[in-house]
Amino acid sequence: MCRSHFRDARMMTLAAIVVFTAVPEPGEAQQMQGCGDHEQICQRLKIKYREELSAVATNQYDWLIELYTSADGKSWTLVGTRPNGPACVFGVGKDWQMVAPIAGNPI
Numbered sequence: 467m468c469r470s471h472f473r474d475a476r477m478m479t480l481a482a483i484v485v486f487t488a489v490p491e492p493g494e495a496q497q498m499q500g501c502g503d504h505e506q507i508c509q510r511l512k513i514k515y516r517e518e519l520s521a522v523a524t525n526q527y528d529w530l531i532e533l534y535t536s537a538d539g540k541s542w543t544l545v546g547t548r549p550n551g552p553a554c555v556f557g558v559g560k561d562w563q564m565v566a567p568i569a570g571n572p573i
Contacts, residue, residue: 504553507545508534515541520564535562 511517517534520542525531530547542562547553 501552501554504545504547507553507555511543511545515543517541517543535564539563 508519511534515534515536517536519532520535521533523531525546528549532545532547533542534545535542539562540560542559543555544557545553546556
């Protein structure tokens with residue numbers, strides 16, 4: 467049972483990596499792919515897609531994680547920037563919806 471649980475956990479981790487690093491299909495909201503200079507990517511999102519920075523965080527590897535969304539919510543882009551390295555587009559999509567935070571401790 468332990469081996470099965472370990473194998474399932476590895477498969478779930480692999481699936482999560484694939485989902486969060488997959489290159490978008492051509493039909494997606496934006497056609498941005500790959501990595502590049504952080505400032506150039508941010509400017510392109512602002513000018514071409516009219517997306518502005520909506521949320522920012524760091525992950526367990528000290529990457530800067532940024533979410534850019536259009537004012538009308540029709541498009542969004544997730545960008546990760548390595549410490550002292552390039553910025554990479556990790557995901558793009560459409561129909562972003564902001565929700566109100568839950569007061570207190572929901573868990």
